Amino acid sequence: MISAFTGTDVRAAEQPLLDPRSDGGAVLMQRAAHGLAAAIVSELRARGQRFAGSGVTVLAGKGNNGGDGLFAASFLARRGMRTTAVLTAGSAHTEALAAFTAAGGRVLILDSGSNAGSNAGNAEELAVLCAGDDVVIDAVLGTGARGGLRGAAAELVAALQELRPRLVVACDVPSGVDADTGEVHWPVLDAQLTVTFGGIKAGLLADPGEGCAGRVQLVPIGIESLLPAPVLRRFSTADLAALLPSPGRRAHKYSRGVLGVVAGSEKYAGAAVLSVHAAVVSGAGMVRYLGPAAVARQVLARTPEALWEGAGAEGANGSGGAWPGRVQAWLVGPGLDGAGQLENARDALAAALDGGQPAVVDAGALELLPDRCPPHWILTPHAGELSALLGRSEMPVTREDVESRPLHFVRLAAEHTGATVLLKGATTLVASPSGAVFSQSEGCPWMATAGSGDVLAGILGALLAQCAGPGMDDDGAFAALGVAPEDRWAALGAVAVSLHGLAGSAASGVSRARFDAGAGGGPVTALGIADAVSGVWAQIVADRL
Ligand SMILES: NC(=O)C1=CN([C@@H]2O[C@H](COP(=O)(O)OP(=O)(O)OC[C@H]3O[C@@H](n4cnc5c(N)ncnc54)[C@H](O)[C@@H]3O)[C@@H](O)[C@H]2O)[C@@H](O)CC1
Ligand SMILES: [K+]
Numbered sequence: 407m408i409s410a411f412t413g414t415d416v417r418a419a420e421q422p423l424l425d426p427r428s429d430g431g432a433v434l435m436q437r438a439a440h441g442l443a444a445a446i447v448s449e450l451r452a453r454g455q456r457f458a459g460s461g462v463t464v465l466a467g468k469g470n471n472g473g474d475g476l477f478a479a480s481f482l483a484r485r486g487m488r489t490t491a492v493l494t495a496g497s498a499h500t501e502a503l504a505a506f507t508a509a510g511g512r513v514l515i516l517d518s519g520s521n522a523g524s525n526a527g528n529a530e531e532l533a534v535l536c537a538g539d540d541v542v543i544d545a546v547l548g549t550g551a552r553g554g555l556r557g558a559a560a561e562l563v564a565a566l567q568e569l570r571p572r573l574v575v576a577c578d579v580p581s582g583v584d585a586d587t588g589e590v591h592w593p594v595l596d597a598q599l600t601v602t603f604g605g606i607k608a609g610l611l612a613d614p615g616e617g618c619a620g621r622v623q624l625v626p627i628g629i630e631s632l633l634p635a636p637v638l639r640r641f642s643t644a645d646l647a648a649l650l651p652s653p654g655r656r657a658h659k660y661s662r663g664v665l666g667v668v669a670g671s672e673k674y675a676g677a678a679v680l681s682v683h684a685a686v687v688s689g690a691g692m693v694r695y696l697g698p699a700a701v702a703r704q705v706l707a708r709t710p711e712a713l714w715e716g717a718g719a720e721g722a723n724g725s726g727g728a729w730p731g732r733v734q735a736w737l738v739g740p741g742l743d744g745a746g747q748l749e750n751a752r753d754a755l756a757a758a759l760d761g762g763q764p765a766v767v768d769a770g771a772l773e774l775l776p777d778r779c780p781p782h783w784i785l786t787p788h789a790g791e792l793s794a795l796l797g798r799s800e801m802p803v804t805r806e807d808v809e810s811r812p813l814h815f816v817r818l819a820a821e822h823t824g825a826t827v828l829l830k831g832a833t834t835l836v837a838s839p840s841g842a843v844f845s846q847s848e849g850c851p852w853m854a855t856a857g858s859g860d861v862l863a864g865i866l867g868a869l870l871a872q873c874a875g876p877g878m879d880d881d882g883a884f885a886a887l888g889v890a891p892e893d894r895w896a897a898l899g900a901v902a903v904s905l906h907g908l909a910g911s912a913a914s915g916v917s918r919a920r921f922d923a924g925a926g927g928g929p930v931t932a933l934g935i936a937d938a939v940s941g942v943w944a945q946i947v948a949d950r951l
Contacts, residue, residue: 407645407887409636410845411605413549413585419604419632432501434627435470438578438603439477439502441625445601446482446541446575453573458486461539465492465562465595466499467546467581473499474603475545475577476506483509490539492516492532494546494559518558529558533565542566544595545577549607554582554591564593576600579607580618587813588612596620598923604629608638611845612813613833620922638813638843641887641900643908647949648883649901651689651872662691663871666715666733668747668754668771669740669860675701677741677769677860683709684864684936685737688905689943690871694731696750708933719749734874735764737867739771739786740860748774758783764870764895767825768863773798779825781839782895784870786863788830792819799823817841826895828866828903830859836899840892844900848907850921852914857932858906865909865939866902873898908946909938 424431450457464479466472476491476498483489489511491498496515507513514535519527536542546559555563563581576597579585583594585607598620600610604627609615611622641649653662665685670678678697682705685693693712695705702714715731736758738751751771758765764782767775772791779785787795789808792815796803799822808815808829816829820837828836832854833847878894879885889897911917913934916927 407642408606408611408640410608410611410638410640411633412637413579413607413609415634415637416585416603416605416607416629417549419629419634422632423629434604434629435473435477435502437627438474438625439481441603441627442474442478442543442575442577442601443481445599445623445625446478446543447485449573449575449599450541455540457482459488460541461488461490462541462543463490463492463536463539464543465494465536465546465581467559468493468495468497468499469548469550470499471548471550471577471581472545473502474548475543476502478545478577479511479543480505480509483511488539490514490535492536492562494562516558516562527558527561529561530565533562533569536566537569537571539571541573541575542571542595543575543577544581544597547581548578549585551581551584555593560593563595567593567595571595573598574620576619578602579609580615583609583615583618585609587811588615589811589814590614590618594618599623601625603627605633608813611638611640611833611847612835613831614810616833616847621919638845640845640847641897641904643904643946644949645887646901646904646946648886649897650905650943650947651869652947657691659691662689663735663868663874664692664694664731664733665690665867665871666694666696666731666736666754667867668696668718668736668738668750669742669863670697670701670705671741671743671747672698672700673743674741675704676857678705679708680857680860680932680936681737681740681864681867682712683933684861684939685868685871686711687936687939688865688868690868694733696754697747717746719746719753733763733871735766735867735870737766737768737863739766739768740863742770764874766863766867766870768859775823775825779823781824781826781892782874783825784828784836784866784895784899785819785823785825786828786830786859786866787819788859792816792827792829795819796822813843817843826899828899830862834903836896836903838893838896840890842890842893842896844896846900846903846907848904848911848918850911850914850916850918850927852916852927852930853907853910853935855930855932858910858935861932861936862902862906864936865906866899869898869902905939905943906935909942910935912942913938
């Protein structure tokens with residue numbers, strides 16, 4: 407499991423080692439700078455590039471982040487690289503700058519020009535110079551930043567971003583990314599690699615910050631035992647191997663977990679087909695479908711394993727219908743349309759509330775929520791649906807607000823509704839009402855296709871049906887990973903997201919990491935994602951042995 411911390415927590419953990427009577431701060435900076443230089447050398451090697459003779463420019467701010475960058479560049483200079491420092495604030499960390507010049511580095515000063523707006527500065531010229539180098543180290547702002555780049559530094563970075571430098575390595579965080587939240591103050595220089603120190607910053611595992619950071623590499627600097635509990639966690643495939651359920655020896659279809667599904671409508675039949683199919687291939691012992699006969703025919707044509715439970719309220723011309731079979735969990739919402747299916751959805755949510763069963767509440771059913779929900783209801787909005795959800799609670803936010811601060815708003819929604827909230831995106835965040843958050847990003851961008859969310863809802867519904875009940879963590883797998891009992895619903899949400907992402911990536915033929923590094927992959931369909939689930943699942947749990 408990857409753990410992430412706020413920049414504030416990492417700074418607090420450093421404090422005991424920064425006693426001015428000792429040289430603790432200098433030691434930490436040396437460790438950080440060595441790690442940064444080593445990561446750059448490995449990256450160049452991996453790219454088949456000689457580093458002796460190649461050029462590196464460090465954009466250095468006046469704080470300790472700039473100090474890390476200058477020391478790292480001085481190590482690279484000693485290994486034969488041509489090194490240039492652009493001091494973005496005119497001054498720099500004294501010892502680091504001295505070490506850099508002593509190692510033979512060239513120093514240039516970013517000049518904002520004497521008259522604001524006179525274009526007399528050298529930002530454009532320096533941007534061209536930086537773009538000609540093999541590596542640019544972004545060491546302008548780190549965890550001590552307030553807001554983003556300003557003035558000439560912003561001009562330089564904006565111009566450099568346009569020129570698409572070959573390799574950008576961010577020092578600790580890309581300058582302008584808020585280390586605590588992932589909020590981005592533009593402009594930001596997109597990095598291919600971010601080398602972060604002491605603890606992974608939460609802002610590197612939440613959008614939009616994650617989208618600027620590239621691959622994230624952690625360099626330990628000796629403060630790790632002083633860090634508090636992480637604010638954000640991400641499961642690895644190895645964790646998934648432990649967390650995915652497997653049937654007991656005497657399992658039967660009812661004990662495996664039965665999922666009730668209210669989804670689809672004559673207008674949006676595909677949502678029912680996709681979510682039911684995904685639930686069946688994701689291990690539910692049985693799926694009971696409630697919806698119009700015409701939709702049920704399509705569901706059964708694709709997934710004959712499902713059971714049609716009748717049309718419910720719609721079939722009874724709005725007079726209401728009792729849910730016939732027992733279920734362990736519910737999936738309510740994908741593709742709802744028409745009074746009858748909405749009534750079925752209301753009935754299903756009421757039954758879930760009465761029966762204490764967990765539920766996936768998706769799409770149209772998000773409009774039917776009570777004021778407070780139980781934590782074992784997992785709401786699965788995208789950014790637009792989350793803004794509508796908060797708007798109904800008199801918290802007017804736009805979709806753009808949610809997209810620019812997803813970590814903040816997913817936490818707020820979980821706290822406000824009492825439910826677990828899974829906010830879908832390139833990086834998906836799952837917040838427990840306790841405040842704990844999980845972040846997963848295995849999916850490749852080919853998965854941004856119609857029906858992909860219906861498949862995720864089906865996968866999650868099936869996992870809820872299999873894991874629900876008092877024996878949810880009988881094998882102690884969640885506890886072994888340090889997941890508190892109240893956060894297990896969010897953790898299960900994260901498992902579903904991860905499985906969905908891995909299945910989509912398998913269907914596309916490219917992992918997220920390879921896609922980000924420039925590999926192509928191919929288009930996928932929502933059904934293609936569902937069809938990849940069982941193979942990916944089997945591959946993951948094979949690692950248990
Ligand atoms: N404290 C330590 O001993 C260690 C710190 N480390 C590094 O130090 C960084 C934190 O250093 P600092 O606290 O000096 O802060 P930063 O280096 O993040 O920079 C902030 C500096 O720029 C100014 N500033 C803040 N916001 C600005 C803005 N929007 N535009 C322009 N200037 C702005 C501040 O006055 C401050 O001088 C970490 O990110 C990490 O890279 C590492 O070397 C590990 C050890
Ligand atoms: K930086």
